[in-house]
Amino acid sequence: MARLFGTDGVRGRANADLTPELALRLNIAAARVLGAAEDRPTVVVGRDPRASGEMLQAASAAGLAAAGAEVIDLGVLPTPAVAHLTAATGADFGVMISASHNPMPDNGIKFFAAGGRKLPDDVEDAIERAMDEPAPLPQGGEVGRITSAPAPVETYIEHLVAVCPHPLDGLKVVVDAANGAAFHAAPEALRRAGADVIAINAEPDGLNINDDCGSTHVEGLRAAVVAHGADAGIALDGDADRCLAVDARGDLVDGDAIMAILALAMREAGTLKGETLVTTVMSNLGLHQAMGAAGIGLETTKVGDRYVLERLGEGGFSLGGEQSGHIVLPAHATTGDGTLTSIMLLARMAATGRSLAELASVFSPAPQVLINVRVADKSVIETDAVRTAVAEWQAKLGSDGRVLLRPSGTEPLVRVMVEASEEPVAQSVAAELAAVVENALIR
Known part of the structure; x- marks a missing residue:
């Protein structure tokens, strides 16, 4: 039988491959495995805005409560915000309902362990085994309860603004929120950090997530940046765990270029631990060459930010990511965070007074x-x-x-x-x- 978990949780066509029944069973099993150390584990649950997320979040919460967990409903929230709140609230684990950059008909379920960290393969395997090993469910007063969190988006925004290393005053930025989970959080965080923000594709209706917008379709963002005379554009995906950028001319600045910019900035600040950048085998040869010329080491992993995260933890490194825009800054987040990445990138522009094109010129990609x-x-x-x-x-x-x-x-x-x-x-x-x-x- 094929493994249920992929590189980033369980995904499939909602109500076909990924049904409410599967979500229920999966979350009962997750509560048994991830909450085993507690009589009544606490779990935070969030989702992106796609329509099927409503039923899958309901089914997931029902499964968790049926297993005796106390469930905190976070509502619509970016994936990195769910990871952050898993840690900030002291929850035993977190659940995110999202298919990230995939088309609207798809959806997915991913889990965060205590502290907001992604699960290793052996824990995912244990959850799969538990799905096939029925156990008695609690009854009466031992059944879990479901409550709503107070202002979870505000908590996340405050965190982002607090870690911004330099005010973004004077920068005009277009943010393409992909009609996704960061439709409010990303523009608001950048505004509070000092930027003049123009938000596009920030009106999710449950059906338009990632629809010809966001990090997988940057054409509209490129046009908007030029039309508004903006200094930069930021493209997020549906759950806002990745970020691509556009310079003032409308040229794309991908994850490799962003990593090159941040690596140099962090080395200058003395925060690039081990003088090393961690990326995946998909990163361009040009990134290897740019880092080599700068005297920065580069380590590669399998594709998937979970593998980047593993290597970051093993080596004690402070920056890693993927060409697709998953950028991981362990000092501030336990997973890729598109809005955090955009804040750090824009802060580098503001601190140096250099354009994004000039900063990105350190990286010359091979075709x-x-x-x-x-x-x-x-x-x-x-x-x-x-x-x-x-x-x-x-x-x-x-x-x-x-x-x-x-x-x-x-x-x-x-x-x-x-x-x-x-x-x-x-x-x-x-x-x-x-x-x-x-x-x-x-x-």
Whole structure:
């Protein structure tokens, strides 16, 4: 049987793959595993605005209460805010209902351990096992209760403003909230930090989350930045755990460039522990080259911010992230936080008086092409045909390029990534490898 948990919780098409029944069982099991040390564990539960989140949050809360947990309903809140409040409230664990950047029909359930930290694989496996091991449920006065938290969004905003290292006065910023969970928190936090903020896609209706907006569709943000004469644009995703940026000219500044900017700023401030940046195998060769030139070490992990977090903890490092915009700053957050990232990026602009384009110029990306191939079986990347093609092209590209194929942890996709010294070469190789993946399924 396939593992229920992916790289970031349990995800699927809401009411098809991810049903209220599954949410109920999953949360009963989570309460038994994560709350085992307490007679009546306390759990905080939040969600993004997508319509199916209402029923899945209700089912999750019902499962938790049925298992004897005291449930605090946080309502609509960004994923990093749920992680922060898990720690701030002293809860035994937290639950977030979200499919992040995925389309509206999808949804997901992810858990945070005490302290707001993501679960290791063995704990997720224990929850899966517990789902198949029924146990008596509490009755009478031992059944859990469900209450609403007072002003959870305000608590999170206050935290963000408090950690801003430099006032954002004088900066005009466009924030694309992706009609998602940070529709209020992100613009408000930046305003209180001193920025002049123009919010777009900040009117969620349950159906429009990530719909041609946010970090997966930055075209509207690029146009808005130029139209408003803004200094920068910030693109969040549906649950606001990732951040991409746009400079005053409308050019994209991705997660690799943001990490390069923050790494240099933190080294200057003496807060880049170990003089090291942690990122994933998906980061561009240009980031490796920029960090090497600056004398900053770079360590790579598997794709997924959970693996970045693990390495950050193991090495005691202070900055890590992904090209997609998941940036982790362990001094201030236990997971990727798009709004926090934007605050740190804008603070660097304000402190130096330099434009975002100038700051980002330290990073020159190698041409990179990414093709998502929809597949019925992601194990296709293990076939002889695919393995042989990858090895042959990596040998041909040599040190001037890189080939990486990996299954998506959240969607039925194989991601084909190719870097080369020239973009036409990267495009040609990526297209050929994508065709190999598609044809391997037919054989």
